[in-house]
Amino acid sequence: MNLNRCGRNKIKQNLYNKGIDKQSINEAINEIDEDAEYENAMYLAQKRYDRIKNEDKRKIYQKISQHLAYKGFNYDIIKRVLNKLLNTDEYDF
Numbered sequence: 001m002n003l004n005r006c007g008r009n010k011i012k013q014n015l016y017n018k019g020i021d022k023q024s025i026n027e028a029i030n031e032i033d034e035d036a037e038y039e040n041a042m043y044l045a046q047k048r049y050d051r052i053k054n055e056d057k058r059k060i061y062q063k064i065s066q067h068l069a070y071k072g073f074n075y076d077i078i079k080r081v082l083n084k085l086l087n088t089d090e091y092d093f
Contacts, residue, residue: 005040008032010072034077041073041081045079061086 004010008029015025016046045064047064063081 005044006071007037007041007068007073007077009074012076013072037049037073038077038080041071041077042066042085043067045081045085 011032012029015028016022024063034065045068047058048064048067052063064082064085065078068081069075071079
């Protein structure tokens with residue numbers, strides 16, 4: 001998680017693809033610290049934001065949320081990160 005900076009869903013998929021049983025995967029996923037996952041999402045969002053900050057606010061929101069979803073973060077974390085990064089309410093979009 002710290003090396004690739006990806007979310008729970010991506011980790012779960014990678015472990016499943018390697019042939020690890022579901023019980024072990026669920027145990028490993030439950031041990032992931034939510035704050036560390038949030039920090040990784042914030043780091044990735046900030047990097048992406050620096051590249052696209054001159055675009056329309058709606059496009060920025062969409063591109064960052066798609067990127068974080070691709071990296072395996074769940075919707076709640078994506079929403080928290082975007083609201084903090086863009087200093088907006090979710091109803092602005």
